[in-house]
Amino acid sequence: MPYIESLRVFCRVVELGSITSGGRDLRLSPAVASNRIKELENRLSVRLLNRTTRTLTPTEIGRAFYDHARRVITTLDEAESMVASLSGTPQGVLRLSATLGVGRRLIAPLIPQFCAEHPGVELRLRLSDRNINLIEDGIDLGFVLGQPADSALKWRKIADAPRVLVATPGYVETHGAPASPDDLANHNCLLLRYPRSPEYFWVIETAQGARKFMVKGQFDADDGDVLRDWALAGHGIANRPRYEVAEDLAEGRLVEILPETPPVTAQFGVLMPHRRLQDPKLRLFVDYAVQALKSKL
Template identity: 55%
Template sequence: MAYLDNVAVFVRVVELGNLSAAGRDMRISPAVASNRIKELEKHLGVRLFNRTTRQLMPTEQGRVFYDGARKVLEAVADAEAAVSALSGQPRGTIRVTAPLGLGRRMIASGIPEFRARYPDIEVRLRLSDHEVDIMKEGIDVAFRLGLLEDSSLRMRGVMDCERVLVAAPRYLEEHGEPETPEDLLKHDCLMLRYPGAREHFWTLQTPSGPRKLDVRGPYDSDDGDVLTGWAIAGHGIVLKPRFEVEPFIRDLRLKVILPDVPPQPVQLAAVYPHRQYQDTKVRLLLDFMADRCQRMIRDILAGR
Protein backbone atom coordinates (compact mmCIF):
# COMPACT_ATOMS: atom_id res chain seq x y z
CA MET A 1 0.00 0.00 0.00
CA ALA A 2 2.94 2.36 0.54
CA TYR A 3 3.61 2.47 -3.20
CA LEU A 4 -0.07 3.19 -3.98
CA ASP A 5 -0.05 5.91 -1.32
CA ASN A 6 2.94 7.50 -3.04
CA VAL A 7 1.17 7.29 -6.40
CA ALA A 8 -1.95 8.88 -4.93
CA VAL A 9 0.07 11.78 -3.53
CA PHE A 10 1.77 12.25 -6.91
CA VAL A 11 -1.59 12.40 -8.70
CA ARG A 12 -2.97 15.00 -6.29
CA VAL A 13 0.18 17.14 -6.58
CA VAL A 14 -0.18 17.15 -10.37
CA GLU A 15 -3.87 18.06 -10.12
CA LEU A 16 -3.51 20.76 -7.46
CA GLY A 17 -0.16 22.14 -8.52
CA ASN A 18 1.74 22.16 -5.23
CA LEU A 19 2.66 20.05 -2.24
CA SER A 20 0.82 22.14 0.35
CA ALA A 21 -2.55 21.88 -1.41
CA ALA A 22 -2.09 18.16 -2.01
CA GLY A 23 -1.08 17.65 1.61
CA ARG A 24 -4.13 19.49 2.92
CA ASP A 25 -6.37 17.49 0.63
CA MET A 26 -4.89 14.19 1.81
CA ARG A 27 -4.44 15.29 5.43
CA ILE A 28 -0.68 14.92 5.48
CA SER A 29 2.03 17.53 5.94
CA PRO A 30 3.88 19.05 2.97
CA ALA A 31 7.04 17.37 4.28
CA VAL A 32 5.40 13.92 4.17
CA ALA A 33 4.02 14.65 0.69
CA SER A 34 7.49 15.71 -0.46
CA ASN A 35 9.07 12.54 0.92
CA ARG A 36 6.52 10.37 -0.86
CA ILE A 37 7.26 12.08 -4.16
CA LYS A 38 10.99 11.55 -3.61
CA GLU A 39 10.42 7.86 -2.86
CA LEU A 40 8.40 7.51 -6.04
CA GLU A 41 11.05 9.27 -8.12
CA LYS A 42 13.74 7.02 -6.63
CA HIS A 43 11.68 3.93 -7.40
CA LEU A 44 11.05 5.01 -11.00
CA GLY A 45 14.53 6.39 -11.56
CA VAL A 46 13.24 9.60 -13.14
CA ARG A 47 12.41 13.14 -12.10
CA LEU A 48 8.67 13.64 -12.05
CA PHE A 49 8.52 17.40 -11.45
CA ASN A 50 10.29 20.59 -12.43
CA ARG A 51 10.31 22.63 -9.24
CA THR A 52 9.74 26.41 -9.10
CA THR A 53 9.32 28.63 -6.05
CA ARG A 54 5.53 28.42 -6.21
CA GLN A 55 4.55 25.41 -8.25
CA LEU A 56 5.55 21.92 -9.28
CA MET A 57 5.21 21.28 -13.00
CA PRO A 58 5.30 17.66 -14.19
CA THR A 59 8.15 16.70 -16.48
CA GLU A 60 7.48 14.81 -19.70
CA GLN A 61 8.00 11.56 -17.76
CA GLY A 62 5.72 12.90 -15.04
CA ARG A 63 2.90 13.63 -17.50
CA VAL A 64 3.16 10.15 -18.99
CA PHE A 65 3.19 8.55 -15.54
CA TYR A 66 0.22 10.67 -14.41
CA ASP A 67 -2.00 9.37 -17.23
CA GLY A 68 -1.30 5.77 -16.27
CA ALA A 69 -1.31 6.38 -12.51
CA ARG A 70 -4.75 7.96 -12.57
CA LYS A 71 -6.17 4.95 -14.42
CA VAL A 72 -4.62 2.64 -11.83
CA LEU A 73 -6.15 4.58 -8.92
CA GLU A 74 -9.55 4.62 -10.63
CA ALA A 75 -9.30 0.85 -11.17
CA VAL A 76 -8.47 0.35 -7.49
CA ALA A 77 -11.44 2.55 -6.52
CA ASP A 78 -13.72 0.48 -8.75
CA ALA A 79 -12.41 -2.74 -7.21
CA GLU A 80 -12.96 -1.42 -3.69
CA ALA A 81 -16.48 -0.32 -4.63
CA ALA A 82 -17.27 -3.77 -5.97
CA VAL A 83 -15.99 -5.47 -2.81
CA SER A 84 -17.88 -2.99 -0.61
CA ALA A 85 -21.09 -3.77 -2.49
CA LEU A 86 -20.63 -7.48 -1.77
CA SER A 87 -19.54 -7.11 1.85
CA GLY A 88 -22.46 -4.98 2.97
CA GLN A 89 -20.12 -2.98 5.24
CA PRO A 90 -19.60 0.43 3.63
CA ARG A 91 -16.52 2.26 4.85
CA GLY A 92 -14.09 4.91 3.71
CA THR A 93 -14.13 8.63 2.92
CA ILE A 94 -16.56 10.61 0.76
CA ARG A 95 -15.65 14.10 -0.47
CA VAL A 96 -18.78 16.21 -0.96
CA THR A 97 -19.34 19.73 -2.23
CA ALA A 98 -22.46 21.90 -2.36
CA PRO A 99 -23.51 25.56 -2.78
CA LEU A 100 -23.21 27.61 0.39
CA GLY A 101 -26.89 28.14 1.14
CA LEU A 102 -28.05 24.63 0.32
CA GLY A 103 -24.98 23.14 1.95
CA ARG A 104 -25.35 24.99 5.24
CA ARG A 105 -29.08 24.40 5.61
CA MET A 106 -29.52 20.85 4.35
CA ILE A 107 -26.29 18.99 3.63
CA ALA A 108 -24.10 19.97 6.60
CA SER A 109 -26.93 19.58 9.09
CA GLY A 110 -27.62 16.06 7.83
CA ILE A 111 -24.08 14.70 8.01
CA PRO A 112 -24.17 13.84 11.76
CA GLU A 113 -27.33 11.76 11.21
CA PHE A 114 -25.74 10.04 8.20
CA ARG A 115 -22.60 9.29 10.24
CA ALA A 116 -24.75 7.88 13.04
CA ARG A 117 -26.20 5.41 10.56
CA TYR A 118 -22.87 4.60 8.92
CA PRO A 119 -20.10 5.23 11.47
CA ASP A 120 -17.39 3.72 9.24
CA ILE A 121 -17.93 6.37 6.56
CA GLU A 122 -16.12 9.71 6.89
CA VAL A 123 -17.55 12.75 5.10
CA ARG A 124 -15.43 15.72 4.06
CA LEU A 125 -17.63 18.65 3.09
CA ARG A 126 -16.60 21.65 1.02
CA LEU A 127 -19.12 24.48 0.58
CA SER A 128 -18.74 27.04 -2.20
CA ASP A 129 -20.96 28.97 -4.60
CA HIS A 130 -18.13 28.60 -7.13
CA GLU A 131 -18.59 25.62 -9.43
CA VAL A 132 -15.97 23.17 -8.24
CA ASP A 133 -14.10 21.04 -10.79
CA ILE A 134 -14.94 17.71 -9.21
CA MET A 135 -12.41 15.73 -11.23
CA LYS A 136 -9.54 18.07 -10.41
CA GLU A 137 -10.54 18.42 -6.76
CA GLY A 138 -11.14 14.70 -6.23
CA ILE A 139 -14.81 15.19 -5.29
CA ASP A 140 -17.03 12.12 -5.03
CA VAL A 141 -20.40 13.91 -5.02
CA ALA A 142 -21.31 17.49 -5.94
CA PHE A 143 -24.78 18.86 -5.21
CA ARG A 144 -25.63 21.58 -7.72
CA LEU A 145 -28.47 23.92 -8.57
CA GLY A 146 -28.43 24.16 -12.34
CA LEU A 147 -28.05 21.98 -15.41
CA LEU A 148 -25.50 19.26 -16.06
CA GLU A 149 -23.30 20.14 -19.03
CA ASP A 150 -20.24 17.94 -18.54
CA SER A 151 -20.96 14.59 -20.24
CA SER A 152 -18.05 12.96 -18.39
CA LEU A 153 -20.12 13.14 -15.20
CA ARG A 154 -23.16 11.20 -14.11
CA MET A 155 -26.21 12.95 -12.69
CA ARG A 156 -28.96 12.05 -10.28
CA GLY A 157 -31.82 14.55 -10.30
CA VAL A 158 -33.26 15.40 -6.90
CA MET A 159 -36.04 17.90 -7.70
CA ASP A 160 -36.90 20.96 -9.78
CA CYS A 161 -36.66 24.22 -7.84
CA GLU A 162 -38.73 27.32 -8.47
CA ARG A 163 -36.82 30.60 -8.51
CA VAL A 164 -38.12 34.08 -7.73
CA LEU A 165 -37.11 37.72 -7.94
CA VAL A 166 -37.38 39.42 -4.55
CA ALA A 167 -36.64 42.79 -2.99
CA ALA A 168 -37.27 44.47 0.34
CA PRO A 169 -40.41 46.65 0.62
CA ARG A 170 -38.09 49.51 1.58
CA TYR A 171 -36.19 49.24 -1.70
CA LEU A 172 -39.42 49.09 -3.74
CA GLU A 173 -40.81 52.15 -1.96
CA GLU A 174 -37.68 54.13 -2.80
CA HIS A 175 -37.13 52.91 -6.37
CA GLY A 176 -40.54 51.75 -7.55
CA GLU A 177 -41.67 48.23 -8.30
CA PRO A 178 -40.76 46.78 -11.72
CA GLU A 179 -43.84 46.12 -13.87
CA THR A 180 -42.14 44.58 -16.93
CA PRO A 181 -38.95 42.54 -17.40
CA GLU A 182 -37.32 45.51 -19.11
CA ASP A 183 -37.85 47.61 -15.98
CA LEU A 184 -35.18 45.48 -14.28
CA LEU A 185 -32.57 47.15 -16.48
CA LYS A 186 -33.13 50.37 -14.52
CA HIS A 187 -32.80 48.76 -11.09
CA ASP A 188 -29.99 47.71 -8.77
CA CYS A 189 -29.71 43.96 -9.30
CA LEU A 190 -27.64 41.87 -6.92
CA MET A 191 -25.50 39.44 -8.88
CA LEU A 192 -23.80 36.18 -8.03
CA ARG A 193 -20.42 36.56 -9.74
CA TYR A 194 -17.10 34.76 -9.56
CA PRO A 195 -14.41 33.77 -12.07
CA GLY A 196 -15.91 31.23 -14.42
CA ALA A 197 -19.53 31.95 -13.45
CA ARG A 198 -21.92 30.87 -16.21
CA GLU A 199 -25.09 32.83 -15.42
CA HIS A 200 -24.28 36.43 -16.37
CA PHE A 201 -27.87 37.16 -17.36
CA TRP A 202 -31.28 36.79 -15.78
CA THR A 203 -33.67 34.79 -17.95
CA LEU A 204 -37.39 35.23 -17.30
CA GLN A 205 -40.27 33.10 -18.57
CA THR A 206 -42.59 35.37 -20.56
CA PRO A 207 -45.70 34.55 -22.65
CA SER A 208 -43.59 35.05 -25.79
CA GLY A 209 -40.79 32.80 -24.57
CA PRO A 210 -37.59 33.16 -22.51
CA ARG A 211 -36.42 36.77 -22.10
CA LYS A 212 -32.70 37.19 -21.36
CA LEU A 213 -31.79 40.41 -19.56
CA ASP A 214 -28.31 41.87 -19.10
CA VAL A 215 -29.06 43.29 -15.66
CA ARG A 216 -26.55 45.35 -13.69
CA GLY A 217 -26.05 46.70 -10.20
CA PRO A 218 -23.50 48.20 -7.82
CA TYR A 219 -23.25 45.04 -5.71
CA ASP A 220 -22.10 41.54 -6.55
CA SER A 221 -20.69 38.66 -4.52
CA ASP A 222 -19.59 35.06 -4.85
CA ASP A 223 -21.71 34.14 -1.80
CA GLY A 224 -25.45 33.79 -2.37
CA ASP A 225 -26.28 34.34 1.32
CA VAL A 226 -24.52 37.71 1.17
CA LEU A 227 -26.81 38.69 -1.72
CA THR A 228 -29.87 37.70 0.32
CA GLY A 229 -28.65 39.83 3.21
CA TRP A 230 -28.16 42.82 0.94
CA ALA A 231 -31.66 42.36 -0.48
CA ILE A 232 -33.21 42.25 3.01
CA ALA A 233 -31.28 45.42 3.88
CA GLY A 234 -32.88 47.20 0.92
CA HIS A 235 -29.93 47.37 -1.46
CA GLY A 236 -31.52 45.83 -4.53
CA ILE A 237 -33.29 42.95 -6.27
CA VAL A 238 -32.00 39.39 -6.09
CA LEU A 239 -32.80 36.18 -7.99
CA LYS A 240 -32.93 33.17 -5.67
CA PRO A 241 -34.32 29.64 -5.36
CA ARG A 242 -37.64 30.14 -3.61
CA PHE A 243 -36.85 27.74 -0.79
CA GLU A 244 -33.86 29.89 0.24
CA VAL A 245 -35.94 33.06 0.68
CA GLU A 246 -39.41 31.69 1.52
CA PRO A 247 -39.08 32.44 5.27
CA PHE A 248 -38.26 36.09 4.46
CA ILE A 249 -41.19 36.31 2.04
CA ARG A 250 -43.54 34.97 4.73
CA ASP A 251 -42.39 37.47 7.35
CA LEU A 252 -42.63 40.29 4.76
CA ARG A 253 -38.94 41.19 4.80
CA LEU A 254 -38.88 40.37 1.09
CA LYS A 255 -41.52 40.69 -1.62
CA VAL A 256 -41.79 38.68 -4.82
CA ILE A 257 -41.75 40.91 -7.89
CA LEU A 258 -42.83 40.12 -11.46
CA PRO A 259 -44.57 36.90 -10.33
CA ASP A 260 -46.21 36.45 -13.76
CA VAL A 261 -42.82 36.28 -15.53
CA PRO A 262 -40.68 34.31 -13.08
CA PRO A 263 -37.07 33.27 -13.64
CA GLN A 264 -36.45 29.89 -15.21
CA PRO A 265 -36.41 27.13 -12.57
CA VAL A 266 -33.28 25.14 -11.85
CA GLN A 267 -32.76 21.51 -11.04
CA LEU A 268 -31.25 20.37 -7.79
CA ALA A 269 -29.06 17.45 -8.77
CA ALA A 270 -26.12 15.40 -7.57
CA VAL A 271 -23.29 14.85 -10.02
CA TYR A 272 -20.43 12.40 -9.62
CA PRO A 273 -17.66 10.83 -11.71
CA HIS A 274 -18.60 8.03 -14.06
CA ARG A 275 -17.14 4.75 -12.85
CA GLN A 276 -17.73 1.13 -13.72
CA TYR A 277 -19.04 0.44 -10.22
CA GLN A 278 -20.98 2.91 -8.13
CA ASP A 279 -19.42 2.93 -4.69
CA THR A 280 -21.90 1.71 -2.08
CA LYS A 281 -21.05 4.53 0.32
CA VAL A 282 -21.67 7.11 -2.41
CA ARG A 283 -25.04 5.56 -3.24
CA LEU A 284 -26.01 5.58 0.43
CA LEU A 285 -25.11 9.26 0.75
CA LEU A 286 -27.04 10.12 -2.41
CA ASP A 287 -30.14 8.27 -1.18
CA PHE A 288 -29.95 9.89 2.24
CA MET A 289 -29.34 13.46 1.07
CA ALA A 290 -31.82 13.33 -1.82
CA ASP A 291 -34.62 12.26 0.53
CA ARG A 292 -33.55 14.83 3.14
CA CYS A 293 -33.40 17.73 0.67
CA GLN A 294 -36.79 16.86 -0.83
CA ARG A 295 -38.44 16.74 2.60
CA MET A 296 -36.81 19.92 3.87
CA ILE A 297 -37.59 21.97 0.74
CA ARG A 298 -41.21 20.86 0.74
CA ASP A 299 -41.53 21.69 4.43
CA ILE A 300 -40.01 25.16 3.90
CA LEU A 301 -42.34 25.94 1.00
CA ALA A 302 -45.32 24.69 3.03
CA GLY A 303 -44.34 26.91 5.95
CA ARG A 304 -43.65 24.00 8.28
Protein backbone atom coordinates in the same frame (compact mmCIF):
# COMPACT_ATOMS: atom_id res chain seq x y z
CA MET B 1 0.74 0.20 1.82
CA PRO B 2 3.19 3.16 1.85
CA TYR B 3 3.78 3.04 -1.92
CA ILE B 4 0.05 3.12 -2.70
CA GLU B 5 -0.40 5.98 -0.26
CA SER B 6 2.42 7.87 -1.97
CA LEU B 7 0.63 7.35 -5.28
CA ARG B 8 -2.54 8.79 -3.75
CA VAL B 9 -0.65 11.83 -2.52
CA PHE B 10 0.99 12.36 -5.90
CA CYS B 11 -2.35 12.13 -7.75
CA ARG B 12 -4.10 14.58 -5.43
CA VAL B 13 -1.18 17.02 -5.60
CA VAL B 14 -1.34 16.99 -9.40
CA GLU B 15 -5.14 17.32 -9.40
CA LEU B 16 -5.27 20.17 -6.89
CA GLY B 17 -2.14 21.96 -8.06
CA SER B 18 -0.24 22.20 -4.79
CA ILE B 19 1.36 20.01 -2.17
CA THR B 20 -0.45 21.88 0.58
CA SER B 21 -3.89 21.36 -1.01
CA GLY B 22 -3.18 17.75 -1.93
CA GLY B 23 -1.96 16.96 1.57
CA ARG B 24 -4.86 18.75 3.22
CA ASP B 25 -7.33 16.80 1.10
CA LEU B 26 -5.77 13.57 2.41
CA ARG B 27 -5.46 14.96 5.95
CA LEU B 28 -1.69 15.14 5.79
CA SER B 29 0.55 18.05 6.71
CA PRO B 30 2.41 19.77 3.86
CA ALA B 31 5.66 18.34 5.21
CA VAL B 32 4.37 14.77 5.18
CA ALA B 33 2.86 15.19 1.70
CA SER B 34 6.13 16.66 0.41
CA ASN B 35 8.09 13.74 1.87
CA ARG B 36 5.76 11.27 0.17
CA ILE B 37 6.45 12.94 -3.19
CA LYS B 38 10.20 12.91 -2.56
CA GLU B 39 10.10 9.23 -1.62
CA LEU B 40 8.24 8.48 -4.84
CA GLU B 41 10.73 10.47 -6.93
CA ASN B 42 13.66 8.74 -5.20
CA ARG B 43 12.13 5.33 -5.84
CA LEU B 44 11.66 6.14 -9.53
CA SER B 45 14.89 8.15 -9.87
CA VAL B 46 13.09 10.89 -11.80
CA ARG B 47 11.59 14.29 -11.11
CA LEU B 48 7.79 14.12 -11.22
CA LEU B 49 6.98 17.75 -10.42
CA ASN B 50 8.35 21.12 -11.41
CA ARG B 51 8.22 23.43 -8.41
CA THR B 52 8.52 27.20 -8.28
CA THR B 53 7.55 29.64 -5.54
CA ARG B 54 4.14 30.12 -7.18
CA THR B 55 3.36 27.09 -9.31
CA LEU B 56 3.61 23.34 -9.27
CA THR B 57 3.16 21.35 -12.47
CA PRO B 58 3.96 17.77 -13.45
CA THR B 59 6.98 17.18 -15.63
CA GLU B 60 6.46 15.34 -18.91
CA ILE B 61 7.38 12.10 -17.14
CA GLY B 62 5.20 13.14 -14.19
CA ARG B 63 2.17 13.64 -16.44
CA ALA B 64 2.64 10.21 -18.04
CA PHE B 65 3.18 8.64 -14.61
CA TYR B 66 0.06 10.38 -13.27
CA ASP B 67 -2.13 8.81 -15.97
CA HIS B 68 -0.97 5.32 -14.97
CA ALA B 69 -1.01 6.04 -11.23
CA ARG B 70 -4.57 7.35 -11.44
CA ARG B 71 -5.65 4.13 -13.16
CA VAL B 72 -3.98 2.09 -10.39
CA ILE B 73 -5.76 4.09 -7.67
CA THR B 74 -9.09 3.88 -9.50
CA THR B 75 -8.74 0.11 -9.91
CA LEU B 76 -7.86 -0.30 -6.23
CA ASP B 77 -10.81 1.86 -5.18
CA GLU B 78 -13.14 -0.18 -7.38
CA ALA B 79 -11.81 -3.41 -5.89
CA GLU B 80 -12.38 -2.10 -2.38
CA SER B 81 -15.87 -0.96 -3.37
CA MET B 82 -16.63 -4.46 -4.66
CA VAL B 83 -15.55 -5.98 -1.35
CA ALA B 84 -17.58 -3.41 0.58
CA SER B 85 -20.61 -4.15 -1.60
CA LEU B 86 -20.35 -7.90 -1.03
CA SER B 87 -19.73 -7.49 2.70
CA GLY B 88 -22.56 -4.99 3.13
CA THR B 89 -20.23 -2.59 4.98
CA PRO B 90 -19.49 0.58 2.97
CA GLN B 91 -16.19 2.21 3.81
CA GLY B 92 -13.67 4.70 2.54
CA VAL B 93 -13.61 8.36 1.57
CA LEU B 94 -16.42 10.07 -0.32
CA ARG B 95 -15.68 13.53 -1.69
CA LEU B 96 -18.61 15.89 -2.19
CA SER B 97 -18.87 19.34 -3.72
CA ALA B 98 -21.61 21.96 -3.70
CA THR B 99 -22.09 25.67 -4.09
CA LEU B 100 -21.70 27.66 -0.88
CA GLY B 101 -25.40 28.21 -0.21
CA VAL B 102 -26.44 24.67 -1.18
CA GLY B 103 -23.64 23.16 0.85
CA ARG B 104 -24.30 25.18 3.98
CA ARG B 105 -28.08 24.90 3.99
CA LEU B 106 -28.80 21.53 2.41
CA ILE B 107 -25.80 19.20 2.29
CA ALA B 108 -23.76 19.89 5.44
CA PRO B 109 -26.70 19.10 7.78
CA LEU B 110 -27.03 15.62 6.21
CA ILE B 111 -23.47 14.50 6.83
CA PRO B 112 -23.37 13.82 10.61
CA GLN B 113 -26.38 11.48 10.52
CA PHE B 114 -25.09 9.60 7.47
CA CYS B 115 -21.68 9.10 9.09
CA ALA B 116 -23.34 7.95 12.31
CA GLU B 117 -25.22 5.30 10.34
CA HIS B 118 -22.14 4.33 8.30
CA PRO B 119 -19.08 4.75 10.56
CA GLY B 120 -16.73 3.26 7.97
CA VAL B 121 -17.33 6.17 5.58
CA GLU B 122 -15.47 9.49 5.68
CA LEU B 123 -17.23 12.42 3.95
CA ARG B 124 -15.25 15.43 2.75
CA LEU B 125 -17.30 18.41 1.62
CA ARG B 126 -15.82 21.09 -0.64
CA LEU B 127 -17.84 24.29 -1.08
CA SER B 128 -17.39 26.85 -3.86
CA ASP B 129 -19.62 28.98 -6.08
CA ARG B 130 -17.02 28.61 -8.85
CA ASN B 131 -17.29 25.86 -11.44
CA ILE B 132 -15.65 22.62 -10.30
CA ASN B 133 -14.46 19.92 -12.66
CA LEU B 134 -15.46 16.74 -10.85
CA ILE B 135 -13.13 14.47 -12.78
CA GLU B 136 -10.04 16.70 -12.66
CA ASP B 137 -10.62 17.59 -9.00
CA GLY B 138 -11.30 14.00 -7.93
CA ILE B 139 -14.83 14.70 -6.68
CA ASP B 140 -17.24 11.77 -6.34
CA LEU B 141 -20.52 13.71 -6.09
CA GLY B 142 -21.33 17.28 -7.06
CA PHE B 143 -24.60 18.86 -5.94
CA VAL B 144 -25.69 21.58 -8.36
CA LEU B 145 -28.54 23.90 -9.24
CA GLY B 146 -29.10 23.53 -12.97
CA GLN B 147 -28.44 20.51 -15.15
CA PRO B 148 -24.99 20.79 -16.77
CA ALA B 149 -24.66 19.62 -20.36
CA ASP B 150 -21.73 17.27 -19.75
CA SER B 151 -22.05 13.80 -21.24
CA ALA B 152 -19.00 12.58 -19.29
CA LEU B 153 -21.01 12.76 -16.06
CA LYS B 154 -24.13 11.02 -14.79
CA TRP B 155 -26.92 13.38 -13.72
CA ARG B 156 -29.62 12.48 -11.22
CA LYS B 157 -32.35 15.02 -10.61
CA ILE B 158 -33.49 15.43 -7.02
CA ALA B 159 -36.20 18.07 -7.34
CA ASP B 160 -37.21 21.32 -9.01
CA ALA B 161 -35.89 24.38 -7.19
CA PRO B 162 -38.05 27.46 -7.84
CA ARG B 163 -36.27 30.81 -7.90
CA VAL B 164 -37.59 34.19 -6.83
CA LEU B 165 -36.67 37.87 -7.21
CA VAL B 166 -36.54 39.58 -3.82
CA ALA B 167 -35.88 42.95 -2.25
CA THR B 168 -36.68 44.62 1.05
CA PRO B 169 -39.90 46.60 1.58
CA GLY B 170 -37.65 49.62 2.14
CA TYR B 171 -35.95 49.20 -1.22
CA VAL B 172 -39.33 48.99 -2.94
CA GLU B 173 -40.59 52.07 -1.11
CA THR B 174 -37.51 54.07 -2.11
CA HIS B 175 -36.98 52.86 -5.68
CA GLY B 176 -40.39 51.53 -6.65
CA ALA B 177 -41.27 48.02 -7.75
CA PRO B 178 -40.55 47.05 -11.36
CA ALA B 179 -43.82 46.67 -13.26
CA SER B 180 -42.33 44.26 -15.81
CA PRO B 181 -39.05 42.36 -16.30
CA ASP B 182 -37.91 45.12 -18.70
CA ASP B 183 -37.90 47.52 -15.74
CA LEU B 184 -35.14 45.47 -14.07
CA ALA B 185 -32.68 47.39 -16.26
CA ASN B 186 -33.42 50.46 -14.11
CA HIS B 187 -32.66 48.74 -10.80
CA ASN B 188 -29.56 47.69 -8.91
CA CYS B 189 -29.54 43.94 -9.53
CA LEU B 190 -27.31 41.92 -7.22
CA LEU B 191 -25.39 39.48 -9.40
CA LEU B 192 -23.53 36.26 -8.78
CA ARG B 193 -20.37 36.80 -10.80
CA TYR B 194 -17.03 35.01 -11.06
CA PRO B 195 -14.61 34.31 -13.92
CA ARG B 196 -16.58 32.85 -16.87
CA SER B 197 -19.84 33.39 -14.99
CA PRO B 198 -22.91 33.70 -17.25
CA GLU B 199 -24.99 35.84 -14.91
CA TYR B 200 -25.07 39.12 -16.78
CA PHE B 201 -28.65 38.23 -17.65
CA TRP B 202 -31.59 36.66 -15.83
CA VAL B 203 -33.93 34.16 -17.47
CA ILE B 204 -37.51 35.09 -16.63
CA GLU B 205 -40.79 33.27 -17.28
CA THR B 206 -43.09 35.52 -19.32
CA ALA B 207 -46.39 35.07 -21.13
CA GLN B 208 -44.30 34.43 -24.26
CA GLY B 209 -42.14 31.83 -22.52
CA ALA B 210 -38.68 32.02 -20.97
CA ARG B 211 -36.72 35.13 -21.97
CA LYS B 212 -33.30 36.51 -21.16
CA PHE B 213 -33.23 39.99 -19.66
CA MET B 214 -29.99 41.95 -19.45
CA VAL B 215 -29.40 43.14 -15.90
CA LYS B 216 -26.70 45.15 -14.20
CA GLY B 217 -25.72 46.29 -10.76
CA GLN B 218 -23.27 48.53 -8.99
CA PHE B 219 -21.59 45.59 -7.25
CA ASP B 220 -21.55 41.81 -7.48
CA ALA B 221 -20.09 38.84 -5.59
CA ASP B 222 -19.13 35.20 -6.11
CA ASP B 223 -20.97 34.08 -2.94
CA GLY B 224 -24.75 33.72 -3.02
CA ASP B 225 -25.03 34.35 0.73
CA VAL B 226 -23.43 37.76 0.22
CA LEU B 227 -26.13 38.60 -2.33
CA ARG B 228 -28.83 37.62 0.17
CA ASP B 229 -27.16 39.76 2.85
CA TRP B 230 -27.04 42.73 0.47
CA ALA B 231 -30.68 42.25 -0.42
CA LEU B 232 -31.60 42.11 3.28
CA ALA B 233 -29.66 45.34 3.79
CA GLY B 234 -31.82 47.03 1.12
CA HIS B 235 -29.15 47.43 -1.55
CA GLY B 236 -31.00 45.94 -4.50
CA ILE B 237 -32.88 43.04 -6.09
CA ALA B 238 -31.52 39.52 -5.82
CA ASN B 239 -32.38 36.39 -7.81
CA ARG B 240 -32.20 33.53 -5.31
CA PRO B 241 -33.56 29.99 -4.85
CA ARG B 242 -36.87 30.22 -2.98
CA TYR B 243 -35.76 27.76 -0.29
CA GLU B 244 -32.89 30.10 0.56
CA VAL B 245 -35.13 33.12 1.29
CA ALA B 246 -38.39 31.38 2.28
CA GLU B 247 -38.05 32.37 5.94
CA ASP B 248 -37.18 35.97 5.03
CA LEU B 249 -40.30 36.19 2.85
CA ALA B 250 -42.53 34.59 5.48
CA GLU B 251 -41.34 37.04 8.14
CA GLY B 252 -41.53 40.10 5.89
CA ARG B 253 -37.82 40.93 5.75
CA LEU B 254 -38.00 40.47 1.98
CA VAL B 255 -40.85 40.78 -0.51
CA GLU B 256 -41.24 39.03 -3.84
CA ILE B 257 -40.62 41.12 -6.92
CA LEU B 258 -42.56 40.40 -10.15
CA PRO B 259 -44.37 37.33 -8.74
CA GLU B 260 -46.30 36.89 -12.01
CA THR B 261 -43.06 36.58 -13.99
CA PRO B 262 -40.58 34.72 -11.77
CA PRO B 263 -37.14 33.49 -12.77
CA VAL B 264 -37.07 30.13 -14.54
CA THR B 265 -37.17 27.23 -12.11
CA ALA B 266 -33.82 25.48 -11.71
CA GLN B 267 -33.29 21.76 -11.41
CA PHE B 268 -31.47 20.59 -8.33
CA GLY B 269 -29.54 17.36 -8.60
CA VAL B 270 -26.30 15.51 -8.30
CA LEU B 271 -23.51 14.85 -10.81
CA MET B 272 -21.37 11.71 -10.66
CA PRO B 273 -18.52 10.38 -12.79
CA HIS B 274 -19.75 7.22 -14.52
CA ARG B 275 -16.81 5.23 -13.19
CA ARG B 276 -18.01 5.80 -9.61
CA LEU B 277 -21.56 4.54 -10.04
CA GLN B 278 -20.86 1.07 -8.64
CA ASP B 279 -19.44 2.40 -5.38
CA PRO B 280 -21.92 1.35 -2.64
CA LYS B 281 -21.17 4.33 -0.39
CA LEU B 282 -21.84 6.69 -3.30
CA ARG B 283 -25.18 5.04 -4.08
CA LEU B 284 -26.10 5.04 -0.39
CA PHE B 285 -25.39 8.75 0.05
CA VAL B 286 -27.20 9.73 -3.12
CA ASP B 287 -30.30 7.78 -2.08
CA TYR B 288 -30.06 9.25 1.41
CA ALA B 289 -29.73 12.81 0.07
CA VAL B 290 -32.58 12.43 -2.43
CA GLN B 291 -34.92 11.24 0.30
CA ALA B 292 -33.90 13.98 2.72
CA LEU B 293 -33.87 16.92 0.32
CA LYS B 294 -37.04 16.49 -1.70
CA SER B 295 -39.13 17.98 1.10
CA LYS B 296 -36.81 20.97 1.56
CA LEU B 297 -36.97 22.41 -1.96
